[in-house]
Amino acid sequence: MASDKVIRDYESAFASWLGARHAVSFWQGRVAEYAILRAMGIGEGDEVILSGYTCVAVPNPIKHVGATPVYVDIVPATYNMDPDKIEAAITARTRLIIVQHTYGIPAEIDSIQAIADRHGIPVIEDACMAVGSTYHGRKVGTFGLAAYWSMQWNKTFTTGFGGIVTTSDPELAQKIEQVWLDCMQAPSIKAKVLLAMMRLAHRLLVFPRTKRFMEGTYRWLTEAGLMGFNPPVREHLQAGAINLKRLGPGQAKAGIRELARLESNIEHRHELTALYDSLLREIGWPVPVTPSYCQSVLGRFPVRGADKPRARAEASRNLVELGSWFECPLHPIETPLAAYDYHEGMCPESEKASREVVNLPLHRRVTQDVARKCVKLLQEIGPADA
Numbered sequence: 001m002a003s004d005k006v007i008r009d010y011e012s013a014f015a016s017w018l019g020a021r022h023a024v025s026f027w028q029g030r031v032a033e034y035a036i037l038r039a040m041g042i043g044e045g046d047e048v049i050l051s052g053y054t055c056v057a058v059p060n061p062i063k064h065v066g067a068t069p070v071y072v073d074i075v076p077a078t079y080n081m082d083p084d085k086i087e088a089a090i091t092a093r094t095r096l097i098i099v100q101h102t103y104g105i106p107a108e109i110d111s112i113q114a115i116a117d118r119h120g121i122p123v124i125e126d127a128c129m130a131v132g133s134t135y136h137g138r139k140v141g142t143f144g145l146a147a148y149w150s151m152q153w154n155k156t157f158t159t160g161f162g163g164i165v166t167t168s169d170p171e172l173a174q175k176i177e178q179v180w181l182d183c184m185q186a187p188s189i190k191a192k193v194l195l196a197m198m199r200l201a202h203r204l205l206v207f208p209r210t211k212r213f214m215e216g217t218y219r220w221l222t223e224a225g226l227m228g229f230n231p232p233v234r235e236h237l238q239a240g241a242i243n244l245k246r247l248g249p250g251q252a253k254a255g256i257r258e259l260a261r262l263e264s265n266i267e268h269r270h271e272l273t274a275l276y277d278s279l280l281r282e283i284g285w286p287v288p289v290t291p292s293y294c295q296s297v298l299g300r301f302p303v304r305g306a307d308k309p310r311a312r313a314e315a316s317r318n319l320v321e322l323g324s325w326f327e328c329p330l331h332p333i334e335t336p337l338a339a340y341d342y343h344e345g346m347c348p349e350s351e352k353a354s355r356e357v358v359n360l361p362l363h364r365r366v367t368q369d370v371a372r373k374c375v376k377l378l379q380e381i382g383p384a385d386a
């Protein structure tokens with residue numbers, strides 16, 4: 001079928017961009033992660049280690065397969081899993097370690113892999129926010145046994161919703177294909193139409209014709225939960241609820257288009273990152289740290305130290321797009337943490353970062369002027385301790 005062809009074309013284009021042998025697409029990033037867990041046979045009684053500074057979308061598939069998420073705290077400077085804290089989290093039941101490259105900053109993959117190898121535990125990567133980031137000159141997403149990616153609204157490039165698994169392991173790839181065949185529905189006509197409408201609204205917003213239109217659309221999208229990081233909240237209130245669907249052809253077409261302009265997208269992100277960096281340094285604010293042997297392509301630019309509730313309120317009044325990602329160790333704030341096996345005090349650095357970090361946008365709509373406006377707003381509010 002023609003619609004199948006466009007999906008296969010998108011998968012090969014993504015795999016060849018990354019330098020992986022196989023790619024299989026899904027409706028969302030979390031569904032892609034689910035497919036990996038299923039393919040690896042992870043379930044009841046198993047434990048999966050992940051970062052304690054994340055989005056509920058990550059423990060969600062773990063709960064869905066009946067396994068237990070085990071959270072590891074972060075290094076404050078990079079927001080990534082602290083390798084020194086992994087060993088203590090490993091038990092006889094640990095089946096997998098998920099390495100997340102938070103905000104696009106590469107995690108300490110080599111040290112994590114070394115620990116995992118000592119215990120014979122496989123590693124996969126959550127590269128959802130790290131499209132194009134490199135570690136020792138090699139693209140993230142090519143280190144673990146597999147990686148999963150998200151093309152949700154707020155990611156480096158978007159297909160509305162969207163997710164992909166990449167792997168160079170032929171046996172795992174084959175199992176993932178099987179999960180795709182056995183467990184995944186093609187999206188319904190209704191889901192496809194709704195998503196096409198949302199994508200159109202999103203595109204109009206990226207190139208707004210009039211300020212009034214933009215403001216109206218912005219509010220609408222915000223209320224629909226599309227501008228902030230959070231997908232519709234209700235889904236998360238039930239631990240493990242997930243939409244087991246394939247990617248639709250419209251999303252695949254959008255993905256092919258987005259891949260063709262990925263280089264300029266990344267270039268734009270580097271320019272804005274450099275601008276935010278210098279503006280924030282000028283006013284004495286801490287900026288995110290990328291290890292010297294890495295290059296980050298940031299999904300969002302994290303800033304620590306703002307009076308977060310006030311910054312958020314001022315930003316929404318002034319229509320400045322300031323993100324709150326992450327609002328708690330398992331974003332968003334409505335997540336019932338206990339239902340995901342997270343208990344207060346488990347990851348103190350993550351809890352601290354959740355209280356302090358806001359993030360600045362880097363997508364195509366953000367011009368240098370918009371970037372300056374974002375930083376000016378933060379400057380007016382002042383750091384939390386001031």
Ligand SMILES: *Cc1c(COP(=O)(O)O)cnc(C)c1O
Pocket residue numbers: 028029030031055057058100126128129149150151152161162163231
């Ligand atoms: C966006 C994101 C996900 C999940 O993506 P969905 O497509 O919304 O399921 C998982 N992990 C990280 C780090 C993300 O940023």
